[in-house]
Amino acid sequence: MHTTTVGLELRPMPVPTTLDAEDAADFVDMVRVRNLVYREISGHSDFDITPGELLPALQPTPYTDRMFWNVLVDGELVGRAGLDLPLEDGSRVGFWRVELRRDAWGRGVGTAAYELIERVARERGRSVLQTSVDHPQSDGPRLDAPTGFGSIPADRAARFLRDRGYALEQVVRMSALTLDDDTFARVAEHLAAARAASTDYRLVSWDAPTPAEFVAGYGTVKAAMSTDAPAAGIEYDAEQWDADRVAAHDRRYVDAGRRLHVTAAQHIATGELVAFTELVIGHDLAATTHQEDTLVARAHRGHRLGMLVKAAALLAWRDIAPDSRRVITFNAEENRPMLDINEALGFTPVSYEGEWKKELS
Template identity: 55%
Template sequence: MTFPDGVTTRPLTIPRTMDAADAGEFAESTRVRNEIYREITGSDHDALSPDELLPHYQPSPEEIRHSWIVLDDDRIIGRIGVDVPFEEGSRSAFWLIELLSAHHGRGIGSAAYALVEQTARDQGRTVLQSWAQHPDAPGRRLSAPTGFGSIPEDHAARFYLRHGYTLEQIERESALDLQASVDDVARLLHEAEAAATGYRVVQWTAPTPPERVDGYAWMKSRMSTDTPAGALEFDEEVWDAARVARHDRKTLDGGRTMLVTAAQHIASGDLVAFNELTIGSDRTAVSHQEDTLVLAEHRGHRLGLLVKCAGLRTWRAEVAPLSPRMITYNAEENRPMLDINEAIGFAPLAYNGAWKKVLS
């Protein structure tokens, strides 16, 4: 598959900092990225500044990130990315194709996908996985094999199906009104504290303090194995102090703040549940809830509710009191976490499809 006349690709220039002389291309590609997501979602919830995005494109021992820009007569109209994790025995590659809607229907996406698949094959990867948001629309729908949720068979879904992908899971994006939820959060936190006897809340903002690194690293490693994934394939990740430091550095170098709220088992001193909340340098912008996990052996004590509500209380009081909304993502079959979110006041905002193809 070749690109249409006038359309070309080239590797994205990754500057060392956004003050570098070669940073202009990265800044423009980020602007186009944000415009594409605004076209899809009708909002700026997914927008990132070049400073926030750049740390995630620096060299990493965890993965190699292949990135290209798509140009039409030297104007950036999209991006292509293939991430190849370095976990031992990994078969997977994760990819994205982002294209301004004015350029749909020209064969650019299919040409870009040929580059994605060839890159995965060159890296010895046979399991390709990708995510896309599918705004609700009338017409034919596709159901997830997990038995939870459906999406419209829209432009993006037809693209995946045409290229041999299967829909494996649906992910719910939810939003919480941070101002309206204060009383509910306080009430639910009181209930969770009463149920979580033998546990206490500990909190920190990145960077992770030395005494919390080992416990945090272990919980982060469990995120790759202990959350619902349907038939998607995720490698078991190995986290140590160095990886935690790199994770924290990406947050701080991007000018973002991350609050981690954890539950500590008092008798053993172990950290057994955690929740992450983040925001960029603009504390009046939308906030994001990232990883949340309760270790399997400590479930049944309302620790998920505990760390989420304790985090939200501190967030409103001390970190970002003027942030209007909190955005989070959960697998549609992850009913325990969705029950907690819905009790707090999170409401469905959109749905993403998780797509997979196994190469022959």
Template identity: 50%
Template sequence: MTTATADIRPLTIPSSLNAPEAADFLEMVRVRNIVYDEISGNRDEELEPAVLLPHYQPSPFEQRLIWGVWSGDELVGRAGLDLPNDGDATVAYAQIELRRHAWSRGIGSTALGILEAAAAANGRRIIQSWIEHPTADGQQVTPPTGFGRIPLDHAARFALRHGYALEQVERKSILDISATSVELVGELHEQASAAAAGYDIVSWHPPTPPEFVTDYAWMKSRMSVDAPSAGMEMAEESWDAARIVEHDTHWIDGGRDVLIVAARDRGSGRLVAFTELASSPGHPVTHQEDTLVLREHRGHRLGMLIKTAALLLWRDLAPHTQRILTYNAEENRPMLAVNEEIGFRPVAYIGAWKKTLTL
């Protein structure tokens, strides 16, 4: 769609970064990184094109649509819509990222209209989005959970103006590795080990070993419904061996350093908790991806057990890491308490926004 100020059109996804049609994708990633730098004031969220490309390849588990936003000859942002195929498939996940100089020109509203129309055309009645809101003074918005708050900033006003409701606040936390005592992490791990006497630690790098695939798939499926989600609509994801293979392949093809650490129940031999660490080789920032303790195994300090085990292993595997980023719902006090005890500190907050569409 072309407006007086922007041209918004589907972005070509190349088969490889060396393909002739890769130029727009490469520029999209460059602009995406600038947008995150403008939001956070640092480069912690930057990712390489090789990391992102696998996630845009065709998948039987979700459809990922993306549009480039051009102002004249300049790519000023992107708009994306994820359409998962899990459950009754009533939810779409939207994302609009614009360079700051493209704000307040009606471009975001036009892009959102395109995303909502595409969601409706695919039979999705709920559209949801997660937006980072740096801390700021002034008027705040609080979700129905009563946990956390975000400033009534440009992004929040945009969401509210277009009929979106703030359902949840997530905390973005960072661990400064240089200021984190190995001795402290070791002590916390020993304490957790004593509390989790009936559990062992196992770890691996992708691809997932065959003996762990079934349990890992089950835990990934529970991640979609057992993690606190407040008023957000979260369909239970269906994970099997094929989906684990795709998940692992994204990491491998993206060239990422990845570690999965899990707790195994000695009685049953099953994996009952896991956490994931991922970074690009040489990159100073590591992302803590999914972390989950199955409901029936909570109360044994397994969250602390797996997180400290992962940190102790990661120091040797990725010595270039300076910071670790993680995200948790503000009402997830057990996991936040673990993070705080280790030394994570809040740096920003993520608003989880939802709108019900009229189909």
């Protein structure tokens, strides 16, 4: 059903199977505006992606019910809205986004899009809505995270969310690392020290798709991301990762032509994978590299495994994408062990996101 009011249309956007499909035009236009919105907010192009790279990531899966709307005013695309509903048994959460061009702000467009999202979430039986919002640095009052770590400006986005009953639960730091000779020399020193502290473990690595010998172990540590990563008051369902889910995850990258390189620590005595990190880059090997999930299993913390896998991954990246000169990553502000690793490697803060939550009545 289309929703229209005073020139506004919230048009459902089915995800096409290919870019050649008859219904692909709306998707391609959405990606163009998505990139524009991210550049307007952040002031950089680190999050740019091509339609061909994004399309596989949005294909339907058995694990999440995903809904998308293109937001148009007088027939012109000004943004997008989306709602993700995890399909774990008993899930009560929904994750949403409304992203608009700056020239569409202040016209009731965001309000209308959000009201649609909350209505659909209620109809689907969800009782908790959560969203992640970039809060660029600005002067004026600030909001402190209830964790006691980090703050964000009490800006327009924060006011929008608070007016609708949302509470700030967590602050997440985006950090960046410049890849140059000095950085690699520093990383090599940290890798040597981490190796000396972790003699009960060996390093293994691979590019997606995951080799059969590592599928079970990779699934175990990926599942732990939903339960063991610092989440403050944000709710995540405990996920189960079998071989099918690992394969579906890997296809998002392989089908997009994006390179996903996994570096992991394997416990020598048991053969278990107990720590890992992921580096990702698209077709343009000179573009920004994204460090995605990183985790050390609880039972194996205290052996410098986080530094081990991160440093090893960065040194391997010299051969994989030698022209990429920048890596970005995200960490909860209360995740001091991981931030200590990043800061030692040379990562510096760039911006902050707020993680917001609302309990629906």
